[in-house]
Amino acid sequence: MEYHKQFLGSKITIGICWLLIGFCAPSALATKLQVQHDPASCILAETPLELVVHVAPEVEISEARLYFKTQPAENFYFIRLQAAASDEFRGILPAPLPDVKKIAYRLLLIDQEGQAVKSPVFTVQVEKKAAACPQAQSADIPATLVVFAEESIPPEVGFSGKFIEWKVTAEDDLPTPYLQQAQEISVTPFSEPSPKKSRLGKKTVIGAGAGLGAAAVAAGIAFGSGSSGGGGSIWDSIDDTTDNVLAELIKSPDLQISCGTVVTNQLFVTNNSAADVSLGTIDYEIVLTKDSPTGSCEPGRTGAFAPNLATVVPSGATLLIREWSNEVNPCSGCPYLSAKCIWKSRYIVHTSAGSAVAFSTFTIEGDLCGTTAAKPLPDKGTQLRGDIEP
Numbered sequence: 001m002e003y004h005k006q007f008l009g010s011k012i013t014i015g016i017c018w019l020l021i022g023f024c025a026p027s028a029l030a031t032k033l034q035v036q037h038d039p040a041s042c043i044l045a046e047t048p049l050e051l052v053v054h055v056a057p058e059v060e061i062s063e064a065r066l067y068f069k070t071q072p073a074e075n076f077y078f079i080r081l082q083a084a085a086s087d088e089f090r091g092i093l094p095a096p097l098p099d100v101k102k103i104a105y106r107l108l109l110i111d112q113e114g115q116a117v118k119s120p121v122f123t124v125q126v127e128k129k130a131a132a133c134p135q136a137q138s139a140d141i142p143a144t145l146v147v148f149a150e151e152s153i154p155p156e157v158g159f160s161g162k163f164i165e166w167k168v169t170a171e172d173d174l175p176t177p178y179l180q181q182a183q184e185i186s187v188t189p190f191s192e193p194s195p196k197k198s199r200l201g202k203k204t205v206i207g208a209g210a211g212l213g214a215a216a217v218a219a220g221i222a223f224g225s226g227s228s229g230g231g232g233s234i235w236d237s238i239d240d241t242t243d244n245v246l247a248e249l250i251k252s253p254d255l256q257i258s259c260g261t262v263v264t265n266q267l268f269v270t271n272n273s274a275a276d277v278s279l280g281t282i283d284y285e286i287v288l289t290k291d292s293p294t295g296s297c298e299p300g301r302t303g304a305f306a307p308n309l310a311t312v313v314p315s316g317a318t319l320l321i322r323e324w325s326n327e328v329n330p331c332s333g334c335p336y337l338s339a340k341c342i343w344k345s346r347y348i349v350h351t352s353a354g355s356a357v358a359f360s361t362f363t364i365e366g367d368l369c370g371t372t373a374a375k376p377l378p379d380k381g382t383q384l385r386g387d388i389e390p
Contacts, residue, residue: 039122041254041361042133043103048141048161049093053081053107063110064089067179070158071102071123072246072270072318076179077147077159077168078108092141094159096126102248103158108182116182120241120357123248134255134363150177184241242354244273245313249347249358251387259331259368263387265360267322271313273353279307279321280350284390289342296339297364298385305390313351321349328387334369335381343386362387 043049055061064081081089096103103126107119127133146165147155151174155166167174250266271277286300307321329336341364349356364384 039359040124041359042125042127043093043096044130044133045098045100045126045128046095046160048095050140051081051091051093052084053089053091055089060112061089061109062112062114064091065108065110065178066091066093066105067108067118068093068103068105068159070096070100071104071248072272073157074272075149075151075153076106077149077153078179079145079147082142092145094145094147094161094164097158097160098128100126100158102126104246108178110178116178117185118179118182120184121243121246122359123246125248125250132253148172148175150174150179240354241357242273244271245277245349245351245353245356246270246272247347247349247356247358249345249360251360251362254360254362256328256362256364256368256387257366258370259329259334259336261328262325263328263362264325265323265387265390266320267307267347267349267358268318269310269313269321269349269351269356270318271315271353274315275353276312276314278352279311279313280352281306282322282350282390283348284345286343286345286386288386289344290340292340293337296337296384297341297343298383300343300345300386303390307349322390324390326387329364329368329382329385331369333382336368336384337381338367339384340365341384341386 040049051066053064055064065078066081067076067078069076079091079093081091084090093103093105102123104121104123106121108116109118110116141161141163143163144165145161145163146167147159149168152170153168155168156164246269248268248270250268252264253261254263256263267282269277269279281304283302283304285302288297288300291297305322309323310319310321313319313321343362345360345362347358347360349358364386368384
């Protein structure tokens with residue numbers, strides 16, 4: 001595939017390995033996949049997003065697709081990822097228009113037998129300024145990018161690009177639909193190369209005294225059993241996610257370069273179903289993915305908390321269900337070690353309609369104390385702490 005012209009975009013890398021998931025009867029098991037993926041934490045408006053997919057050599061993928069839409073639009077567009085090597089696919093997500101606030105995307109892989117698996121839906125905040133999305137990197141775009149749809153929908157809804165050819169209407173030869181029939185598989189980040197046992201394998205029903213009342217108990221809501229410390233990973237623990245309920249965590253700012261930064265977190269839930277949904281507990285895990293020099297950054301943690309701003313989300317509504325702010329690494333704690341730390345977070349919101357997942361990233365870079373009197377020495381100072389307190 002021909003590439004030209006540099007754009008500022010966010011690069012995502014995804015690895016594929018084996019997972020025992022059957023698509024059909026045991027006598028005719030198809031390709032079994034596990035997807036590793038660090039979800040994009042942001043994307044710049046009017047800027048393409050590059051996607052790179054690595055596939056285990058022994059896995060024969062006949063087609064790889066990237067589905068995308070504005071949030072909360074109903075229908076997805078998709079592009080076909082192109083084979084760049086024997087074990088690699090590449091693709092470009094078209095640039096969101098300036099008035100788009102959020103986009104959603106998911107991956108779909110089809111094997112030689114025509115059986116498909118799909119990732120969960122990932123929600124990405126659209127930023128207008130590069131400073132608000134420091135993860136952005138340079139990316140090439142193709143000379144021509146063909147955008148498809150599984151059913152006839154209008155073109156250019158929320159996305160643009162002179163290099164795009166739209167084939168999304170009834171007049172076009174629409175491709176074979178796979179999204180609805182594909183089995184959803186769990187996704188783990190690159191920071192966890194091998195799957196861990198689910199920490200949320202056992203479900204409990206929240207009691208009336210926990211904040212939702214007897215109505216929630218009667219509805220039979222399944223909730224996680226998170227604790228404030230220890231436990232296994234929750235990255236691969238979700239077995240009841242639903243497309244009808246979406247979660248988003250907005251962290252501002254998501255980069256700290258000086259001490260005393262106040263970070264605000266807002267957790268939203270969108271209900272796209274036809275009925276109201278009741279909210280349960282939110283399980284979370286923060287994973288330290290970069291610690292340079294080693295030992296400079298505090299490890300992450302796991303835990304759970306309850307929504308405090310809403311317990312029911314009406315049909316068709318988006319509500320802020322929890323908000324919190326922290327002063328991260330206050331100046332009174334100087335000196336701190338000079339380092340680069342990255343924590344990736346995942347929040348699982350349990351509802352009466354299934355679970356929704358939100359992601360965020362928090363980065364610390366350099367000497368936070370700057371010109372303060374207590375400057376860090378090369379190997380002395382306080383360990384850096386991420387924004388990890390809900």
